Amino acid sequence: MNPILRNVLAVIAGWLVGSFVNMGLITMGHSVFPIGGVDPNDMNALAEVMPTLEANFFIFPFLGHALGTLIGAVVAGLIAVNNKMKFSLAIGGLFLLGGIAVNYMLPGPTWFAVVDILLAYIPMAWIGGKIALKASKTN
Template sequence: MNPILRNILAIILGWVAGSIVNMGLIQAGHAVFPIEGLDPNDMDALASLMPTLSFEYFIFPFLAHALGTLAGAIIAFLIASKHKMTFALAIGILFLIGGIWVNYLIPGPSWFAFSDILLAYIPMAWIGGKIGAKLLNRYGSVV
């Protein structure tokens, strides 16, 4: 496959796979820790409640951001033709931009915003790249 197309596919599939993991965990969080009387799709209502929520309501959002980034970075690493860690980190940057945007749209507690932005994106993308490298060393080329 053409290396440029393969790299474009790495970013697209990494982003899609990470987004699927992210949204699945967000939905799971709403099922495990429901907020009485809140429609989770109503961003204005969610934004007004976020500062009042306790710690447990932030477990699934953090896991969603971290594990979504991790999954997307692994996929991007495995598919990219060269400079694989760069593509894994690019997924981290894409998700970081999204995370900053969501923290702007739905402001929560400062402790969550800082830990989310500092720990859930770039470090998880780097770890995803390392996992991808181990998978390639063990099993060889994926695509």
């Protein structure tokens, strides 16, 4: 396969797989910690209630953001032909942009926004890149 095409595929696959992991965990979180009287698909209702939620309601969103980024970065790094860490970090950058947008659209507590933006994206993408590099060297 053409290396450029494969590298583009690495980003697309990493983004898709990471997004599925992210949404799966967030959906699971709504089952484990349901927000009483709020439809989790109603962005306006969520935006109103977010600042009042306790910390346990933010466990699954953080896990979704962090693990989605981590797994997406691993996938991108494994598929990429070269510059594996750069492609893993690109996934982290894409997810970071999405995380900033979500924190703007659904403003929660400041502590969550800070923890989410500082820990869930670039550090997880870096770890994912390291995993991909290590796995590539053993093959």
